[in-house]
Amino acid sequence: MKRSERGFSLLEMMVAVGIVSVLASVAVPSLINNAAASKRVEAYQALGTISRMQDAFFQSRGYYASEFKELGFTMDNDQKKDYPNAWVGRRYTFALTTFFGGTNYAAVAVGNIDGDTFQDLLYVSR
Secondary structure, three states: OOOOOOOOOHHHHHHHHHHHHHHHHHHHHHHHHHHHHHHOHHHHHHHHHHHHHHHHHHHHHOOOOOOHHHHOOOOOOOEEOOOOOEEEOOOOEEEEEEEOOOOEEEEEEEEOOOOOOOOEEEEEEO
């Protein structure tokens, strides 16, 4: 018997849907991790800027800045809070502290960009 109609059978469609589902279940977690990694760039760039600004500040004054205002750190489209040592970015909150009489500092970026129950924490210190 010859079929005059062309098309896919239900079984062929089910196999194709199954293959696409398996490929999607493998690819989606990888894409989510890549998206989270690309959002970390904001924190890496800001912490790098803070580090360079702190180094320049230390060279000129002999101690590290303890406040963002003193350091002159700003970010575009961000909201400065009333705290002198905190800066709220789009995805991260940045904090700055000095210790040992201003001879060392730590800058921290805290935010939850991947949607899990844990906060992401990035830092730079001297």
